[in-house]
Amino acid sequence: NYNFSAGPSALPEDVLKQAQQELLDWHGLGLSIMEMSHRSNEFVGVAAEAEQDLRDLMQIPDNYKVLFMQGGASSQFSMIPMNLLRGKNSADYINTGDWSKKAIQEASRYCEVNVAATTADNNFTSAPAQHELKLNPDAAYVHYTPNETIRGVEFDYIPDTGDVPLVADMSSNILSRPVDVSRFGMIYAGAQKNIGPAGLTVVIVREDLLGNVLPATPALYDYKVNADADSMLNTPPTFGWYLAGLVFKWLKAQGGVEGIAEINRRKAEKLYTAIDSNPFYSNPVATPVRSWMNVPFILANADLDKRFLQEAQEQGLLNLPGHRSVGGMRASIYNAVPEEAVDALIAFMQDFSQRHG
Numbered sequence: 001n002y003n004f005s006a007g008p009s010a011l012p013e014d015v016l017k018q019a020q021q022e023l024l025d026w027h028g029l030g031l032s033i034m035e036m037s038h039r040s041n042e043f044v045g046v047a048a049e050a051e052q053d054l055r056d057l058m059q060i061p062d063n064y065k066v067l068f069m070q071g072g073a074s075s076q077f078s079m080i081p082m083n084l085l086r087g088k089n090s091a092d093y094i095n096t097g098d099w100s101k102k103a104i105q106e107a108s109r110y111c112e113v114n115v116a117a118t119t120a121d122n123n124f125t126s127a128p129a130q131h132e133l134k135l136n137p138d139a140a141y142v143h144y145t146p147n148e149t150i151r152g153v154e155f156d157y158i159p160d161t162g163d164v165p166l167v168a169d170m171s172s173n174i175l176s177r178p179v180d181v182s183r184f185g186m187i188y189a190g191a192q193k194n195i196g197p198a199g200l201t202v203v204i205v206r207e208d209l210l211g212n213v214l215p216a217t218p219a220l221y222d223y224k225v226n227a228d229a230d231s232m233l234n235t236p237p238t239f240g241w242y243l244a245g246l247v248f249k250w251l252k253a254q255g256g257v258e259g260i261a262e263i264n265r266r267k268a269e270k271l272y273t274a275i276d277s278n279p280f281y282s283n284p285v286a287t288p289v290r291s292w293m294n295v296p297f298i299l300a301n302a303d304l305d306k307r308f309l310q311e312a313q314e315q316g317l318l319n320l321p322g323h324r325s326v327g328g329m330r331a332s333i334y335n336a337v338p339e340e341a342v343d344a345l346i347a348f349m350q351d352f353s354q355r356h357g
Ligand code: PLP
Pocket: 006, 007, 071, 072, 073, 074, 075, 099, 145, 147, 148, 149, 150, 169, 170, 171, 172, 190, 191
């Protein structure tokens, strides 16, 4: 079977097998990593290695802290203003869809939000160009969503925000292709797509932005306090952290982010080609910003949606319904979804359209 879930999503089979094997007996100790103290040498070693592997994969510069937090990407929507306003009272947000909107909504509780650009006019099927961004030079930071998971819109450039720190919600495209981390003040991601199990949240943040939180910020939400405690202020999500470490090792074995990017590009290109070349299917997103990770599409005849999904499922092509807010279909083709899965989906789509077109 192939799993096209948007998240929590497919994990690499090799990783699951290794975790299964280690579940009863981690490294000959006769117990699992889940059952050990997070302060043990064993777990501290696992944690440090995962961080180092992530640093290697993304070439994270030394002046960035890497935090392994809890609460999902959504909890960052409020932690970001708590930590990064730094005495300022406004922040810029680029609105390219549902997740940007949620980030804006939450930030509005803490500061003035300037929407620097929105693509609401075209129903969030594009990304604003650099010259369309109405950036405020006094903003505390600029927030954007490089990949909008629901409608499948992925920026094809990194916004230039001058001296204002850029904050990116990379939940659905982290580790999918190389990015220059030094262009960002902060990058964050819920783990449940390209990293590991839900519950873990990765935060990569430039050191000089830390240490000036809103007065009522809980210690657990303070990036500096977390960084100083190596993300072990309290019991961290140990299983998620361990599994993320296995995924990072797996990714290194795939040739790292550069290696997986080649495969991701091929997977996405062939799926969009299959959609564009067949009038039975369509995708409304502007070509340069079509996501490599989330590919929504609709059928020319929506009456066939149910049938499409049912037949797909019968053929082992799982979790293809679009997000409940937009309907249609969506194939999420994250790092762990093999190219054969995309080939199988394309073959099914062609067959289905021949039978029903
Ligand atoms: N941001 C983006 C881009 C997402 O795709 C998601 C979840 O799908 C979230 C945020 C919310 O993540 P979480 O459920 O970890 O809070």
